[in-house]
Amino acid sequence: xxxxxxxxxxxxxxxxxxxxxxxxxxxxxxxxxxxxxxxxxxxxxxxxxxxxxxxxxxxxxxxxxxxxxxxxxxxxxxxxxxxxxxxxxxxxxxxxxxxxxxxxxxxxxxxxxxxxxxxxxxxxxxxxxxxxxxxxxxxxxxxxxxxxxxxxxxxxxxxxxxxxxxxxxxxxxxxxxxxxxxxxxxxxxxxxxxxxxxxxxxxxxxxxxxxxxxxxxxxxxxxxxxxxxxxxxxxxxxxxxxxxxxxxxxxxxx
Amino acid sequence: xxxxxxxxxxxxxxxxxxxxxxxxxxxxxxxxxxxxxxxxxxxxxxxxxxxxxxxxxxxxxxxxxxxxxxxxxxxxxxxxxxxxxxxxxxxxxxxxxxxxxxxxxxxxxxxxxxxxxxxxxxxxxxxxxxxxxxxxxxxxxxxxxxxxxxxxxxxxxxxxxxxxxxxxxxxxxxxxxxxxxxxxxxxxxxxxxxxxxxxxxxxxxxxxxxxxxxxxxxxxxxxxxxxxxxxxxxxxxxxxxxxxxxxxxxxxxx
DNA sequence: CGCTTCATTGATCAATCTCAACTCGCGTGG
DNA sequence: CCACGCGAGTTGAGATTGATCAATGAAGCG
Numbered sequence: 001x002x003x004x005x006x007x008x009x010x011x012x013x014x015x016x017x018x019x020x021x022x023x024x025x026x027x028x029x030x031x032x033x034x035x036x037x038x039x040x041x042x043x044x045x046x047x048x049x050x051x052x053x054x055x056x057x058x059x060x061x062x063x064x065x066x067x068x069x070x071x072x073x074x075x076x077x078x079x080x081x082x083x084x085x086x087x088x089x090x091x092x093x094x095x096x097x098x099x100x101x102x103x104x105x106x107x108x109x110x111x112x113x114x115x116x117x118x119x120x121x122x123x124x125x126x127x128x129x130x131x132x133x134x135x136x137x138x139x140x141x142x143x144x145x146x147x148x149x150x151x152x153x154x155x156x157x158x159x160x161x162x163x164x165x166x167x168x169x170x171x172x173x174x175x176x177x178x179x180x181x182x183x184x185x186x187x188x189x190x191x192x193x194x195x196x197x198x199x200x201x202x203x204x205x206x207x208x209x210x211x212x213x214x215x216x217x218x219x220x221x222x223x224x225x226x227x228x229x230x231x232x233x234x235x236x237x238x239x240x241x242x243x244x245x246x247x248x249x250x251x252x253x254x
Numbered sequence: 255x256x257x258x259x260x261x262x263x264x265x266x267x268x269x270x271x272x273x274x275x276x277x278x279x280x281x282x283x284x285x286x287x288x289x290x291x292x293x294x295x296x297x298x299x300x301x302x303x304x305x306x307x308x309x310x311x312x313x314x315x316x317x318x319x320x321x322x323x324x325x326x327x328x329x330x331x332x333x334x335x336x337x338x339x340x341x342x343x344x345x346x347x348x349x350x351x352x353x354x355x356x357x358x359x360x361x362x363x364x365x366x367x368x369x370x371x372x373x374x375x376x377x378x379x380x381x382x383x384x385x386x387x388x389x390x391x392x393x394x395x396x397x398x399x400x401x402x403x404x405x406x407x408x409x410x411x412x413x414x415x416x417x418x419x420x421x422x423x424x425x426x427x428x429x430x431x432x433x434x435x436x437x438x439x440x441x442x443x444x445x446x447x448x449x450x451x452x453x454x455x456x457x458x459x460x461x462x463x464x465x466x467x468x469x470x471x472x473x474x475x476x477x478x479x480x481x482x483x484x485x486x487x488x489x490x491x492x493x494x495x496x497x498x499x500x501x502x503x504x505x506x507x508x
Numbered sequence: 509c510g511c512t513t514c515a516t517t518g519a520t521c522a523a524t525c526t527c528a529a530c531t532c533g534c535g536t537g538g
Numbered sequence: 539c540c541a542c543g544c545g546a547g548t549t550g551a552g553a554t555t556g557a558t559c560a561a562t563g564a565a566g567c568g
Contacts, residue, residue, distance in 0.1 A: 156410065167347040204546070206546080213422060216547080459515065
């Protein structure tokens with residue numbers, strides 16, 4: 001289904017404005033696309049109405065908390081967010097960074113209680129689907145189910161990767177791998193420019209610390225070392241990888 | 255469906271002997287039950303044949319490797335196993351321990367390549383389903399889908415828990431939490447006896463080390479300390495928690 | 509009986525944390 | 539306009555946790 005047609009159908013339907021979606025760098029990746037197509041293109045039967053609502057959260061705002069029950073399933077449209085577990089002593093562990101097109105957690109399709117909190121890092125636009133509706137749609141549309149299972153496998157393998165990193169790798173490796181993984185995910189969304197590669201990089205050092213199980217102080221030292229050895233450059237919320245091969249070596253080796 | 259009836263139906267069907275299943279401590283928990291019931295009780299239509307085959311692996315044997323493509327989805331019937339990621343330098347990270355009733359990985363339903371290897375810790379009996387068949391069954395039977403989504407949520411939340419443990423907790427906490435989590439899972443399977451609680455505990459210290467991101471040497475020191483302070487007792491592949499409250503305190507606190 | 513794996517313990521080392529001081533940029537309110 | 543406070547980042551010194559190395563003993567097994 002091409003964008004023109006999609007747009008026409010959308011405007012005619014009960015679905016609120018999705019004009020943004022065509023601009024979404026992750027449109028083909030995300031569940032959104034499949035969900036939208038499913039609502040229009042219900043073969044032979046009348047389209048299921050799927051309500052979705054748009055939201056915007058400023059940087060540092062909590063999008064959802066672990067205690068709350070939600071019947072909404074959020075998907076990130078633009079901006080960066082993080083799933084975070086808070087510990088009783090105030091320290092935090094970031095489970096994953098959420099980029100445009102990411103569903104906050106595939107588990108939310110089956111369970112109303114997120115077991116972590118989601119916080120906006122930049123300003124974030126996101127879209128919530130109603131769980132029950134999205135789930136119905138899922139069973140009616142193999143295409144959507146396909147996308148979901150991809151998202152699910154992806155989510156799990158990133159979690160497993162993080163376990164290995166935290167369990168068995170040094171600070172240098174963890175930080176380098178975090179950055180490389182992020183750049184990789186950004187590339188899939190066409191959010192990487194130029195050569196040497198350069199990306200918008202809104203993370204503060206404390207985000208990196210919370211994701212890698214380190215202290216901000218140590219993160220600062222490691223990044224300085226990376227900079228000093230000409231591997232990367234960070235300035236003005238933007239990051240360039242100057243020596244990709246070298247950086248990869250730092251990330252993988254022992 | 256009661257066990258008697260189940261047994262009769264089974265013997266009449268093409269499904270190979272499942273006499274063990276009634277004795278399975280995790281029968282109601284697992285996908286097995288739902289899968290079996292689905293094959294018998296296909297409402298209105300002829301039962302889908304679901305081939306499953308039984309296997310036994312001796313302790314320390316690899317059950318499946320990360321490179322292989324499998325169209326089989328294994329579920330543990332008895333014994334303990336572990337999902338393990340191997341690193342190039344020979345160190346290992348255990349992603350999770352598999353107990354009776356556990357599916358090796360829910361992702362295997364959608365993806366033929368496991369991204370980790372599975373190794374038997376004790377002698378393990380397991381049963382493999384064909385992916386395509388099990389998946390078909392899944393869509394035909396909401397009950398089975400329900401079980402799967404539970405398994406998936408469970409798997410993911412244990413992974414997230416492990417991330418937090420590895421990222422933000424001390425060696426003492428990690429080890430205590432690992433043990434408490436295992437005991438908890440064993441209790442759900444009725445595999446805990448007595449008061450103070452006692453369980454069969456086949457893990458070697460190197461398993462604990464690989465699961466907690468520590469060295470076997472350090473694990474030994476921590477366990478000795480736990481023993482010395484009267485929290486637990488370990489002997490003869492059996493573990494007792496002597497001071498549950500105290501042990502919980504060690505596990506949670508900061 | 510002789511291996512191999514597993515566990516224990518002590519000594520020393522290294523990675524990372526903690527604490528503290530300082531800088532910089534930014535927004536706010538006087 | 540300036541003073542101020544605040545959050546972010548940098549840097550150094552010293553403390554701590556857990557790793558590494560090494561020696562020894564005990565247990566399981568062909």
